Amino acid sequence: MLMEKNLPNANKIVETVLENAFAWLIIVNEKGQIVYMNEDYCSFIGRPKEDCLGKHVTEVIENTRMHIVVKTGKEEIAQLQYIKGNYMIANRIPIWSNGEVIGAFGTVMYRDTKEWSVMNSQVREHLAALTTYLKKHQEAGAKYTLHDIISVSDKMEELKERVKSVAASDSSVLICGESGTGKELFAHSIHQLSDRNEGPFIKVNCGAIPEHLLESELFGYEEGAFTGARKGGKKGKFLCANGGTIFLDEIAEMPMHMQVKLLRVLQEREVEPIGAVNSIPINVRIVAATNRSLEVMMKENRFRKDLYYRLNVIPIHIPPLRQRKEDIPVLVEHFLGKLSLRTGKRMHGICEEVIKAFQYYDWNGNVRELEHVIESAIHLAKKEKIYLDDIPEYIKQEAVVNEEDKGLKEIIEELEMRIIDRTLKRCNGDKRKAAKLLKISKSSMYEKISKYGMHN
Structure with missing residues (x-):
């Protein structure tokens, strides 16, 4: 009875509680x-407030996940959220009614800006310490492994197996491949899989260091070796890599x-710092890389033959992406997840037309x-999925030209070949199982494999 008498004041009470119970509070409907x-x-x-109400939450709050909680129905408790240059701890709870999510509400754990500022400073302090530690660790160690090389193509999988088989040796490796193929990832992986993985991994970009500084780098x-030399001298990259791997990109x-001086280091296994009287023995494995022939x-006569044969003991050639296009879908999926996390903009996929254009x-x-x-x-996408309008025009035009150049028979055969290839991979190369899935006879499967020159 008391509740019924005071019912006219209920809305005012609830609003007062909502305004004062939490530092920050937000409620969204089923549409976000x-x-x-x-x-x-x-x-x-x-x-x-009037500018915020009715708008989609992503238009008002950066890096928000309220709309995602509405879709998934999964609560997110004590999540770190970066907003307006600061960190905050957020709770996001779905609102259920009759078995359906009809909205979500979000709160912040800290009640006032002073308390929040203290928390934010502590988070920054810990992140700064962690970043410093990781930076120091990465400067003298490899960051990537073969797991970071995303691929499903036979060419790349064979290359990974080759890396596994040669990584344990101390022989020099020469990695060749066009720009952007992932030469550095392979160099890191070789070091990680070698017996030197506990030692330093030092990277030197030979094209980025001025010619007159390359020798000292x-x-x-030694101290006093030349005008402006640092007091106490300076260790070169080869000495820093002693016991580990040096990557000459x-x-x-x-x-x-x-090149002459590098050849001597490879032959004698010792370095002579500028201004030094004696050479210093070193134990370093060389991994070199180039995008040129x-x-x-x-x-x-722009590269020494004797140095080439010293470096090219174990050659590794990384095929360009255009020669392994079956890797594109898995790479797209990988980058979509990685970059969505980095940008704070959640994406839920990419349309088939875009993959086809790629x-x-x-x-x-x-x-x-x-x-x-x-x-x-991701930045240009107006929705939570990437469409053709979101990718560069020159990629779309290339797709149109390719389609126009092909006849219907060629297009159908290409599609059939892709489907068979994909099914064979799903069945781990089992042709009978693949034929059964595709609802064709075993003999038809063998004929098609032979027709398209597919060797599984």
């Missing part, structure tokens, strides 16, 4: 539109006079170009 947002939250983001110098950019450069494009920038295109598309 804001139906309530208290004054403290509005003040924090710097927008009036690689071999170091863009080796083709190394000038001829430095060293064979052509040798013919043009398959037609030649990707001269290889995997790196694909990653950049996906990142751009």
Whole structure:
């Protein structure tokens, strides 16, 4: 009876509680539109309440996941959220009614800005310490493994197996491949799989260091070796890599006079810092990489043959993306997840037309170009899925040209070949099982495999 008498004041009581019970509070409906947002939250983001109500939550709050909680129906408790240059701890709870999610409400654990500021400073302090630690660790160690090389194509899987078989040796490795194919990932993986994986992994970009500084960077110098030399001298990259691996990226950019000195290091297994009287023995494995043809450069007398044969003991050639287009879908999925996390913009897939356009494009920038295109598309996407309008025009045009150049028979055969290839992979190469899934006879399966030159 008491509740019924005071019912006219109920709305006022509830609103007062909502305004004061939490520092920040937000409620969204089943479409992710804001139906309530208290004054403290509005003040924090710097927008009036009337400007927020009715809008989709993603238009008002950066890095929000309220709309995702509405879709998944899964609560998210004590999640770190970065907003307006600061961190906050957020709770997001779905609102259920008759077995359906009709909305969600979100709160912040800290009640006032002073308490929140203290928490934020502590988070920043811990993150800064962690970042410093990781940076120091990564400077002298490899960051990537073969698991970071995303692929399903036979060419890349065979290459990974080759890396596994040669990584344990101490022989020099020369990695060749176009820009953006992932040469550095392979270099890191070789070190990780070797017996030197507990030792340092030092990367040197031979094309990024000025020619007059390259010798001192690689071999170091003694105190007083030249004007401006650091007091106490400096250890070169080779000495820093002692007991581990040195990765000489863009080796083709190394000038001829430095090639001679590098050759001596490889032959004698010792370095002589600038200004030093004696040489210093070293135990370093060499992994070099280039996107240029060293064979052509040798013919043009721009790269030493003796150095080439010293480096090219174990050759590894990474095929360009246009030669392994079956890797594109898995790479797209990988980058979609990785970049969505980095940008804070959640994406729920990519339409089939975009994947098809990607398959037609030649990707001269290889995997790196694909990653950049996906990142751009995520930023440009108006919805939570990437459509043709979100990708560059030159990729769409390439798809149109390719389609127009093909006849119906060719298009059908290409589709049939892709389906068979995909099914065989699902069945781990079992042709009988694949034929059964495709509802064709075993003999038809063998005929088609032979017709398309597929060797599974």
